Amino acid sequence: MKTPQDIILRPVITEQSSMQAAEGKYTFVVAKTASKPEIRQAVERLFDVKVTGVNTLRYEGKKKRIGVHAGKTAGYKKAVVTIDTDPTPEKFQTAGGKETQSAKKYKTSIDEFGFGG
Numbered sequence: 001m002k003t004p005q006d007i008i009l010r011p012v013i014t015e016q017s018s019m020q021a022a023e024g025k026y027t028f029v030v031a032k033t034a035s036k037p038e039i040r041q042a043v044e045r046l047f048d049v050k051v052t053g054v055n056t057l058r059y060e061g062k063k064k065r066i067g068v069h070a071g072k073t074a075g076y077k078k079a080v081v082t083i084d085t086d087p088t089p090e091k092f093q094t095a096g097g098k099e100t101q102s103a104k105k106y107k108t109s110i111d112e113f114g115f116g117g
Contacts, residue, residue, distance in 0.1 A: 004042035007034045012078060024085040026110050030056070032077045039079050047110045050084040083110070 011017075012027040020027065030039055036054040043051050056079045061072035085108045091101050 002031070002034075002038065004046045007031050007038055007042040008046060020080070024083045024109070026081050026083065028079050028081065030077050030079045032058075032075070034077065039081065043081050047107065049107050049110060051081055052084050053082040055080045083108075085109070
């Protein structure tokens with residue numbers, strides 16, 4: 001059983017990710033074996049937000065050389081997570097046919113991301 005801390009390794013804080021955070025898109029380095037549903041659940045549990053989409057990218061290590069020594073840098077997997085920034089109440093029908101509303105109690109931003117979002 002993977003914990004959310006095993007799946008979400010660290011945030012990616014760059015100029016581009018800072019601009020995307022204003023739109024509700026947050027970028028994280030995730031475990032290479034993590035699937036999109038696992039990433040979604042981990043972000044929802046860690047930050048108490050509603051995730052609407054997960055896009056992933058795999059990066060292979062680059063070839064590097066220092067003098068005669070050749071090697072590769074480590075590869076990693078990156079996930080761009082889109083969260084719900086407008087938590088409107090959800091309407092649904094009960095078994096009796098009545099329409100009820102449930103208020104969503106999610107945050108609209110991830111404050112722990114590393115900068116003011």
